[in-house]
Amino acid sequence: MFQYKCLNPISACGTSLFTEEYKQVEELQEADAVLVRSAAMHDMQDVPNLLAVARAGAGVNNIPIADYSDKGIVVFNTPGANANGVKEMVIAGMLLASRDLIGGNKWVEENKEDPNITKAMEKAKKAFAGREIQNKKIGVIGLGAIGVLVANAAHNLNMEVYGYDPFLSVKSAWNLSRAVHHVSSIDEIFENCDFITIHVPLLDSTKNMISAEGIAKMKKDAVILNFARNGLVDEDALVAALENGKLAHYVTDFPTPKVAGVDGVIAFPHLGASTEESEDNCAEMAVEQLMDYLENGNITNSVNYPNTQLGVCQTQGRISILHRNIPNMLTRFTGAFAKDNINITEMSNKTKGDYAYAIFDVDSQITEGSVQHITDIEGVLKVRVIK
Ligand SMILES: NC(=O)C1=CN([C@@H]2O[C@H](COP(=O)(O)OP(=O)(O)OC[C@H]3O[C@@H](n4cnc5c(N)ncnc54)[C@H](O)[C@@H]3O)[C@@H](O)[C@H]2O)C=CC1
Numbered sequence: 001m002f003q004y005k006c007l008n009p010i011s012a013c014g015t016s017l018f019t020e021e022y023k024q025v026e027e028l029q030e031a032d033a034v035l036v037r038s039a040a041m042h043d044m045q046d047v048p049n050l051l052a053v054a055r056a057g058a059g060v061n062n063i064p065i066a067d068y069s070d071k072g073i074v075v076f077n078t079p080g081a082n083a084n085g086v087k088e089m090v091i092a093g094m095l096l097a098s099r100d101l102i103g104g105n106k107w108v109e110e111n112k113e114d115p116n117i118t119k120a121m122e123k124a125k126k127a128f129a130g131r132e133i134q135n136k137k138i139g140v141i142g143l144g145a146i147g148v149l150v151a152n153a154a155h156n157l158n159m160e161v162y163g164y165d166p167f168l169s170v171k172s173a174w175n176l177s178r179a180v181h182h183v184s185s186i187d188e189i190f191e192n193c194d195f196i197t198i199h200v201p202l203l204d205s206t207k208n209m210i211s212a213e214g215i216a217k218m219k220k221d222a223v224i225l226n227f228a229r230n231g232l233v234d235e236d237a238l239v240a241a242l243e244n245g246k247l248a249h250y251v252t253d254f255p256t257p258k259v260a261g262v263d264g265v266i267a268f269p270h271l272g273a274s275t276e277e278s279e280d281n282c283a284e285m286a287v288e289q290l291m292d293y294l295e296n297g298n299i300t301n302s303v304n305y306p307n308t309q310l311g312v313c314q315t316q317g318r319i320s321i322l323h324r325n326i327p328n329m330l331t332r333f334t335g336a337f338a339k340d341n342i343n344i345t346e347m348s349n350k351t352k353g354d355y356a357y358a359i360f361d362v363d364s365q366i367t368e369g370s371v372q373h374i375t376d377i378e379g380v381l382k383v384r385v386i387k
């Protein structure tokens with residue numbers, strides 16, 4: 001029996017996959033697994049039983065990854081599962097920044113009782129005129145799951161698209177329209193684009209990536225779109241640029257007290273992934289990955305441990321070991337098994353940064369003594385008998 005806790009509401013498309021082997025609990029301390037969206041977990045250190053966290057979504061800056069990695073807690077996310085939801089909002093945000101649809105809609109609301117509204121609006125409408133996005137330049141910073149969809153959609157809307165991502169994956173490269181100009185300096189985007197949209201994770205290295213210097217290089221009346229995270233844009237510089245008429249708009253899914261209500265800001269309460277489709281996709285993927293890890297020890301789409309799969313165990317026993325990525329670990333594991341007269345039938349050992357993961361299938365039952373021998377090896381973080 002596995003116990004799981006949901007820190008946010010998770011779509012039934014995911015939770016309904018749990019079998020009778022799973023029980024939802026209220027206490028975090030009792031949970032083997034956690035399902036989470038944006039709930040802040042940094043203070044959640046008292047997690048004695050926790051084996052895994054599944055983030056139903058992309059960003060993991062709400063999770064204490066370094067601490068959990070050291071505790072042998074595997075953190076998953078669901079790459080791409082909500083990307084279309086965000087892409088559609090970015091396109092909507094760009095249109096809202098180009099045509100004064102919000103102002104026009106507000107005018108109709110305010111004048112709804114006027115019996116002459118049909119005549120009055122023809123006079124009023126010039127106050128809400130705008131620009132078209134066709135033939136404008138858009139710069140996409142970060143060409144991952146969302147950035148690629150935004151870049152391709154913008155190209156299909158006849159925009160000229162520039163993309164910046166020094167870590168572009170092979171998958172993204174395959175999916176990206178060949179019409180997208182790949183630039184190697186972010187300044188090319190700052191200097192040339194009418195719309196600048198950012199789709200990178202919030203990391204120490206990406207904090208204030210849209211900096212005061214970057215904003216100073218932008219064209220007058222440029223629009224910045226931030227559907228990624230607050231913290232990626234220098235808000236002091238941003239507010240100053242809006243106030244002195246340098247920038248036309250800041251469209252964001254991550255308002256803060258500093259930017260909310262400032263003239264030129266179009267803000268939403270973190271709605272990018274809040275669609276039925278994205279919530280269902282994320283929940284399903286998160287639960288499937290979690291169950292495969294808990295039941296089989298397989299890791300897919302973890303942000304802190306390597307992807308490692310051995311399918312379903314067909315032999316007498318399976319043991320999994322989360323460990324540090326340091327020399328000689330494998331020799332020590334196989335040595336410990338040999339000493340206990342355990343024969344390995346299949347194994348996989350993968351690394352990711354400072355961490356590594358090994359799964360061993362063996363043709364005899366794994367005893368408590370053998371588990372202890374493995375646990376005692378320096379650098380071992382968590383040992384689990386899967387079967
Ligand atoms: N508004 C919302 O509801 C949502 C917001 N997000 C945010 O959007 C971010 C991106 O999401 P995905 O595209 O799904 O993630 P992803 O992991 O597929 O893509 C991120 C891309 O950023 C690139 N990158 C990393 N550091 C960079 C740097 N210094 N310069 C340029 N590129 C860099 C990576 O190479 C990768 O291609 C998430 O981390 C999250 O913070 C994600 C989903 C929903």
Ligand SMILES: O=C(O)C(=O)COP(=O)(O)O
Nearest residue numbers: 037038057058059273274
């Ligand atoms: O997936 C992400 O990174 C998001 O920002 C979506 O967050 P949410 O699941 O809507 O709280």
